[in-house]
Structures are given as C-alpha cells and as structure tokens.
Amino acid sequence: MTALPSPAVDPARTLAELKDLRALTGDENGAQRVAFTPRWLAARQFLKDRLAELPAEVHQDAAGNLWATLRGDSERELLIGGHLDSVPGGGWLDGCLNVLAGLEVLRRVSAQYGGRPPVTLRLVDWADEEGARFGRSLYGSSAASGFFDVTELAKLRDRDGVALGDALREVGVTLEDAPQARAELAKAAAYLELHIEQGPVLEGLGLPLGAVLGTVGVERHTLTFRGQAAHSGSTPMNVRRDAFLAAGRFGQEIYAIAERHGGVCTVGSVKTWPGIVTSVVETCELTLDQRHLDAGKLAAMWQDAQDAARRFAEEGGCTVDFGYLWNIEPIPFHPELIDAAEASILEVTPATHRLPSGPLHDAAEVARAGVPTVMLFVQSLRGISHNKIEDTREDHIALSVQALDRLTTRAMAWVQER
Incomplete structure (x- = not known):
C-alpha cells in the first residue's frame, strides 16, 4: 500500500x-x-x-x-x-x-x-x-x-x-x-x-x-438463583437457603473467570424477591455480560460462569436457571x-x-x-x-x-x- x-x-x-x-x-x-x-x-x-x-x-x-x-x-x-x-x-x-x-x-x-x-x-x-x-x-x-x-x-x-x-x-x-x-x-x-x-x-x-x-464478542445472560424465603430474625444462618448469598459468591467469582481467560465480566443488575428487610432472599436474578476478542475463550468464560453458578447454588441449598439475553461473535x-x-x-x-x-x-x-x-x-x-x-x-x-x-x-x- x-x-x-x-x-x-x-x-x-x-x-x-x-x-x-x-x-x-x-x-x-x-x-x-x-x-x-x-x-x-x-x-x-x-x-x-x-x-x-x-x-x-x-x-x-x-x-x-x-x-x-x-x-x-x-x-x-x-x-x-x-x-x-x-x-x-x-x-x-x-x-x-x-x-x-x-x-x-x-x-x-x-x-x-x-x-x-x-x-x-x-x-x-x-x-x-x-x-x-x-x-x-x-x-x-x-x-x-x-x-x-x-x-x-x-x-x-x-x-x-x-x-x-x-x-x-x-x-x-x-x-x-x-x-x-x-x-x-x-x-x-x-x-x-x-x-x-x-x-x-x-x-x-x-x-x-x-x-x-x-x-469483542459478547455473551449476555440472566442467572436466577432460587432458595427459600424465611424470617430474618428466627432463621439461623447455617440453615438458610439464601439466594442472594449464592448470587453474591458468584458475583465475586466472575473476576477470577475474567482474569483466567483475559476477558471482562460484569454483573450489571441484581433483583431480589421478596425484597423486604425481614425476609431471607428467596429469588435473586442478575444479568451477566461477558466479552472477549477470542471466540473460544469467550465460550470458555460462559461455561465457567455456568459451572460456578451451579456450584454456589448447590452449596447454598439453592437452584439456578439461565436465561438468554443477547450475543454477538x-x-x-x-x-x-x-x-x-x-x-x-x-x-x-x-x-x-x-x-x-x-x-x-x-x-x-x-x-x-x-x-x-x-x-x-x-x-x-x-x-x-x-x-x-x-x-x-x-x-x-x-x-x-x-x-x-x-x-x-x-x-x-x-x-x-x-
């Protein structure tokens, strides 16, 4: 040229x-x-x-x-x-x-x-x-x-x-x-x-x-953790099925996932139900945005996120469901x-x-x-x-x-x- x-x-x-x-x-x-x-x-x-x-x-x-x-x-x-x-x-x-x-x-x-x-x-x-x-x-x-x-x-x-x-x-x-x-x-x-x-x-x-x-490629999903609503005062910490706890542990893990693969991960929004101060969180929904220039590493980041979410949900006596928002290669x-x-x-x-x-x-x-x-x-x-x-x-x-x-x-x- x-x-x-x-x-x-x-x-x-x-x-x-x-x-x-x-x-x-x-x-x-x-x-x-x-x-x-x-x-x-x-x-x-x-x-x-x-x-x-x-x-x-x-x-x-x-x-x-x-x-x-x-x-x-x-x-x-x-x-x-x-x-x-x-x-x-x-x-x-x-x-x-x-x-x-x-x-x-x-x-x-x-x-x-x-x-x-x-x-x-x-x-x-x-x-x-x-x-x-x-x-x-x-x-x-x-x-x-x-x-x-x-x-x-x-x-x-x-x-x-x-x-x-x-x-x-x-x-x-x-x-x-x-x-x-x-x-x-x-x-x-x-x-x-x-x-x-x-x-x-x-x-x-x-x-x-x-x-x-x-x-970069983008993967956007929702993750919905489901536990059990219970009284904030009468439920001991060791028996709670707190959906927010599972989601919070996941929120910390995305930084490790991003560092491991050289991409970026963001929890952009978090919603809780019943959303009152006197109840353990029964349901916690969050949005996840993941980005990488390499398609294989982006796919690995999303797989790691799913694996981590299932692990934290199981450890907390909860379940987790995944919903698709949008993606681009x-x-x-x-x-x-x-x-x-x-x-x-x-x-x-x-x-x-x-x-x-x-x-x-x-x-x-x-x-x-x-x-x-x-x-x-x-x-x-x-x-x-x-x-x-x-x-x-x-x-x-x-x-x-x-x-x-x-x-x-x-x-x-x-x-x-x-």
Whole structure:
C-alpha cells in the first residue's frame, strides 16, 4: 500500500465544528443528540449544510442512514462511517468525531481530485448507533448489514411507550422498508471508522492513537438463583437457603473467570424477591455480560460462569436457571487494513498500539456483512465516555483527523489494487 500525495486536511476546522455541534445540540448535562429526536435532526441538518458545499450526492436510505457520495472513476466504494446520535447526557466526541473528521477528509479528497477521486468515496452517518432510546444498538448499520429482524424491532418501545416504528415515521422512515438499506453496501470495498477509545488503555500507555484489531464478542445472560424465603430474625444462618448469598459468591467469582481467560465480566443488575428487610432472599436474578476478542475463550468464560453458578447454588441449598439475553461473535478487522491503520498513525506520531474494542461499533456490523473494515482509536482522557466529562486532548483530536486522512489515501490505493 503506497500513500498518494495529498493536500493537507484542516484538523482545526474539525475541532471548531465539533464545538459548534456541542453548542447546538448539548446543554449543561452533556450531549443530547438521542436518535430520532429534534436535536438529532438538528445535528443532521448541521451536517447537511456543510455537505452542501461539496460536489457530493446526499441521500437518506430506507433505514434512515445519511449518505454523502463523491463519485469516482471506479464504482468500487471506500466508506468512512460514524454516528451523530448520542446517549442522553453523553460526551461531545462519541460518534460525531467520526462523522466530522470524515467530512474533513471528503473535503481534502474533493479538492485534490476536482470532485472525482480514483474510487468512489462515501461518508455515512449511521442512524441510532447508541440504542439509547429503544435499547437496540447499531440499528442503522444492522439494517445495512442484513442482521435485522423487523418483527422483533417492531416490538420496541421507548420509556414513554412510543414504538420504534412510530418514531421512524416521524423522520420519514418505514420500519418494514429498513432492510432495503442492504443495497448501500453492494459496492463497498472497504470501511474506515475513527472513534474515541472510550477506555483507559491508550492513556495508560501515553499514546494518542491506536489501531483496532476488532470488536469483542459478547455473551449476555440472566442467572436466577432460587432458595427459600424465611424470617430474618428466627432463621439461623447455617440453615438458610439464601439466594442472594449464592448470587453474591458468584458475583465475586466472575473476576477470577475474567482474569483466567483475559476477558471482562460484569454483573450489571441484581433483583431480589421478596425484597423486604425481614425476609431471607428467596429469588435473586442478575444479568451477566461477558466479552472477549477470542471466540473460544469467550465460550470458555460462559461455561465457567455456568459451572460456578451451579456450584454456589448447590452449596447454598439453592437452584439456578439461565436465561438468554443477547450475543454477538467477535468481529476481527481486516489484517491488511490494520497494517495500513498502523502505518498511517506512525506518519503523524512516533508510536502506536494495537488493541481490541470492548464497546460495539457500527464497524462491527459492516465487517459482519463481509466488507473489509478497520478502526482507529484516539485516546480518551480518564477512559471516560457516555458521560458529560468525556474528553480528548485537542492536539490528539488533530492527530486523529490527520491519521484518518492518511488511512483514507492508503485505503483508496488498496481498493484500486484489489
């Protein structure tokens, strides 16, 4: 992969636009660009106004994703993606850095090639990556990838009881037609995405940028421990069948499981019944989230969790049942594009690091669809995201825009060679 000469991008413009978007769609509690809401639409218009300055074709697909296309000499397409939507009270960079950095790259490419690059270049703002309103992450990209169940999605409601289908109609989308977005990937030859890390690894290493190996696989389940309700005062400790005790021992064990396999495990919620101070817990339900980049180790982690839960239940005179919530396999990114990402980073900063992504991203859905994919991470201060204090150093933001631009140059050449 040989980089082509190119005029310079302007990271200062991207930084200014990020701040303008923050002022337009945020408040004292953070970003408020929840998908399919007025502020999300305002963010979309903010992007459209800037795309209007380019010789790009702009349209919204059947799922509500927004596409800007610079037609090239080749119909083969290089995609740059991100998402403008946020969680409520989120950070100023999560998602929108991807889109606005991609916008700046489109400007550079358009200027260099007079609006017609060697390959077709497309910028996509995926709809509802976060899933903050309806609980279903990666909505728009999954419609494009084909991993999309209209029947199940039609059941989703927000906290006010509004159905996803009704919310989509408000922005000109029909849920039943959303799978037609699959056509948008028909000519895709590669996909690039820049994102804040949302974790502490790069900061801990003192590095501004990293090349992403892929997104981890996820197993999510419920575990329900069942014992016996009994009076809190009259039941001796040694004869109790306390469902919470079994669950608590399990909660401690997941740290050992995670350490043993090199993954992460999280008990995210715990509910008890009868849930009163004068009764030993009869039933305790918890949710378990497990993640690993290696499919075999992820499967081993889930098996170890089941074995441990059964052991602690038996020791406490209880039973345990397992319920399925959701899972996704690990999604490795393309090795040649990972190499290209690393080389691009090293052109703008002396050192880098390869790391997996613990959070899911639209890039995972695109890769699932068979499109060669890679991501760049830029350091997150304190490793914090989905929070109004989310932040990244401005000089690191500038480096990330430059690295994405260089990766785009490499990826265009790579697409031409294939």
